[in-house]
Amino acid sequence: MDGWINWQQAFHCFNMIEDAQNERIDELIYQLLLKIMPQLPDLTALHKRRLELDDEKYKNDFPDIVDEEVMRIYQILPLFHMFHMPSYCERSQRLITSYANALNTLSELGIGCMKIWWYRMNRRFFKNLVEILKNSVKLNLYEQYKASERETIDGDPNGVQLEYNNSNNHNVLNRRSTTNDSIESSNTPSSSNSRKHFVISRQIHYNLAVCLFALKRLYSVNKFTGKISHKDFYIHGISDWFDLKYDYYLWKSNRKKQPNVFFLCNYAFIFDPPAKTIILSADSEIQQNSAANLSIQKQILMSIPVDGTIHVNPYIDISVRRDNILEDTIHQLCLFSRYREADLKKPLRVLFSGEEAIDAGRGMKKEFFLLVMKEMLDQKYGMFIEYNETNTIWFNHVMTDDDDVMYRLVGILCGLAIYNQVSFFTNHN
Structure with missing residues (x-):
């Protein structure tokens, strides 16, 4: 038992649905979940006011105010077997994305309530929720990787394209979308291993952003509770499917100018040791180039060379x-x-x-x-x-x-x- 949820019984019920292997039942549940997901309950400021007053008259005046217990549906829904994707499945992805989006759009009171439930949640089922979101991110990244390898979405107007150019002896980073926004950086070193054009479909971009944001909330709860290991949030092999070095350059040069833009580096808690090694390598390359450039600038400012030649050791x-x-x-x-x-x-x-x-x-x-x-x-x-x-x-x-x-x-x-x-x-x- 976990508070008011008997997890073993809940797990058993959803297992029975899966074991029935009835496509019609699965389809009915699937369609119903897609329909109700955008309308899942939330807590409001009005609800807080009622709790503070604890007044029956106030309660009768506002009968539609939800009770915290209805929020437990967010805990139970991921037990449905269609939330689990052994391989990429558009139907399962729609469920997971809708669920994650419902979590992300909760009010401050609503997410506060969920954090309490997660804090009390059975370790096994908390980890199950983490694995669902992790797996979604992993499979979406892999789908994007396969698509970019096949170059099937190159030039797709429904994609978000990241392009790397060299112009006028300095580096320019462009993040291309329908608005043709561009971002410039003068200190980003080039990478011979980086793909010149990095394209990601808008749907996968949305799936990643929504699931990672929800996963970040679970991670913040776990930091205080230690319910599972921080390693359980790692997505192993992520550096094989995503150009982390390039993403780090973009993130490093634009995180302050565009704090709301999606970068994978905003979610560093999912990086396994090989991914962290790539990030450290990219960061040291940036700092080494900056140090060498700064040394040259100081030499120019502090001394006037007699022969017109500047002698600077970049090492x-x-x-x-x-x-x-x-x-x-x-x-x-x-x-x-x-x-x-x-x-x-x-x-x-x-x-x-x-x-x-x-x-x-x-x-x-x-x-x-x-x-x-x-x-x-x-x-x-x-x-x-x-x-x-x-x-x-x-x-x-x-x-x-x-x-x-x-x-x-x-x-x-x-x-x-x-x-x-x-x-x-x-x-x-």
Whole structure:
């Protein structure tokens, strides 16, 4: 039992409908739900007034005011089997979208009531609702992906087209719709992997926006209740069907100018680790370009070159000796963090002393981080303790406050690795 709902009985009843496998019954329920969904009950300010007064006369004067209990229909409806889509189904999608839209258009009182019900809701059925909305988003994204691969909706007047152009040596981002709105950005780096034309049908665009907004409300409730894991909101494989890097560029440059425009990045709670890695990579690329441009601008403003040539290093250079790699790294990071912290946002370039190669690519950088971290985690420095039972390490609790500087440098080093899209594994055996 959950409050006034016996979930087991409700689940059993809807299972009986599904097990009957009667297409006529399914069709009748389907058509009825589509009809009543836009008219589902809501709570009003008048209802609040009646509760405050608790007056029978007031109640008799306004008999049409709904009671909170009728709001429980929002909890029960998703148990109907047609809300579940193993593959994309237009009929099921209409049900889910209508249901999500009904949730999204509730008054402040109505959604407040629903949040209370969700808070008290059985964990199993709360997760079921999350999965319904997640699955809808996933299947719509996949449908859009297949359509764009087939290029069947290219040039469709009923679509929303995102176009990437290079014009006058700066980047222009256009979000094309029937109104031909355009958005410009001068700091968005290009991506060779981005599709030049990204087209999405209006219906899928609407389905995504409505379902994600409803899912966001469930996520906000779950943040306080911890009813299910935050990982249960991840949509795995999302980066395979959607150009997240491009969406992030658009979102980054336009979220303040057009806060109501739909971007997938407004719903970051659905991103799984691979998706987050793409976002981090896109963000670091933007910041690295901005840091390099800022360095050039400062050089122009602060000095007038004698020969008319501006000498600016767009990289952060670290030169180390292999036999003294940790000390050299710490010394240079201390200097950067104290006097040239802004340079840490530039792309990293590593030079090993006595070797000709200087590398801004990932090969030498990865070797550099592997060697430094292996040295830093060595037991002789005592900064970390290794637990053989679990093959993990942790901070040494006996370290003093004076060692905070060293731990800060470890943090900077890890941040540089992530910022420069370098991933590595350190074996602690």
